[in-house]
Amino acid sequence: MAAGRQTVERRQLGLMLRRLRDRAGKTQQQAARAIGRDTARISQVETAKGSFGADELTALLDFYGVDEAERQTVLELGVQTRKRQRGRTYTDQLPHSFERLADLQADAKSIGFYESSIVPGLAQSPDYVRAVIATGDGVWWESSQDEVANRVAFRTELQRRVLEASEPKDISFVIAEGALDEIIGGISVLRGQILHLLQLGERPNVAVQVLPKTVQDNPLAGGGLITLDFDDSAPRIAFVPVLYGPSTYHDQEADTEPMFRAYDRAQGLALDQAATRALLIEKLKDVQ
Template sequence: MARGESDGSGNQNWDSDEEVEDEEDSAAVLEAVGRQIKLWRQSAGFSQPAFGAAIGYSEAQVYKVEAGKRIPKPDFLDKADEILNAGGKLAEFKRDVAEARYPKKLRHLTKLERESLEILIYGAHNIPGLLQSKEYATAMFAQARPALLRERFERLVEARLARQAIFDRRPMVTLSFVLEEVTLRRPIGGRAVLRGELGHLLAVSERPNVELQVMPTESEEHAGLGGALQVLRLMTGQTIGYSETQLTSRIISDPREVHALEVRYGILRSQALGPARSREFIEKLLGDT
């Protein structure tokens, strides 16, 4: 069982000891990478402003990366490697930095997503993280209590958005979502953010590998009252489940439990509006917001 911040359905758990340990592990990686970049920069005779100008980043961004307060993007590492003649030593950090972006348990889930042919997600209380726009994800993490430190806040938002690369993965993965109507009406971040999120959902729903359905609040039948769930069908033929509650999240591999989640999701899809009607529903909500 994994505890702490969770990204599968967009829910947030903020206060576990494991989450603090994960954060410390990630910070240690970023600080080590930052020190290496600084040493290479100084050895090459670049000031922070000159180095930033050479790779297309501001002095402030260079400072934050070297201090381990900001995750360097792959482009940053590639350009730094080239400008500083590091011979691939800095570019090699891309994998370490990508892993450090996620809490340990989420690294496992993200790995499973990369190995999936089909992913089925029901979001009970929030719009799933994979469907959140940058503005909406930012507003979601702003709800954390106690509030997050700025550096951690930025890392969590970036990690959530980075997972969305799965939409463009090859081989193509099929993604199915069932969303609660109430989550589409709740103005997290304000009306403008909600409008942007509804527009984002409509754009994502146009992708050939995405099927999006809405569960109306007025529905008298509901198979998902046990909470958010996720089912991942892997390239190996194995099927894995994932579930979350307030303080815990866990990967489920027991065949009987996974089967139960598959059955629930199948019934949820039959109870929700079909993809075409769901799109019409979201379009109307957008017009009314």
């Protein structure tokens, strides 16, 4: 299949195949030989500039030793990438959609996070991560300590992949002040989370800003937004987090332009980093 536009589904497929290849300890050259293609073709698909047919994908998955659950997801993603037309958005309805969002975050060059009622996942302290995920146990999935442990480990690993990337990413957090008043896991957890934000804001590539309750005309009021910029390597993506249900991505400029603009507006309305630091220190004094 000829090279085409780097849609969300193509990016998800390529990044997932690269992750599976790395996990299997295989090189692009080995993968190419396994399916009778050249290395350039493996690279093309992994960088979202093409796709594979079902037989080629099956052969690759066999070579990587992929289990049935992941296999079905990859094959269905392959179907999505081969569709000639789709709507303006892409809705990921496949299992474990958070894993593919994580791949996109790890691949982005700059990321913006806005949240109105919770601290964004990448900015969460270890205790806050455990507390947030524990609140979903028995609600969003059948109660399972193994599931909780797996989700905590996954989020911790994502933080490492993004925050400790070999090529530092530009990361921006805009957090509505109300999110810092939500008690999740207890007062001590909230106190630790505020301390964590102060430490996070000291990183040269990370900006932490708080949007005060007194600010008027916030274009993102009541919602959440993640913006993903890949520089010139791929189209920008905007993602609106949901509590439950399918994940919808926007990758058409007609949609991403206003969504990135809304994020920029919220960022401009928020306290600058110095004023944010002062506010966080004041909140530490109030959280006893």
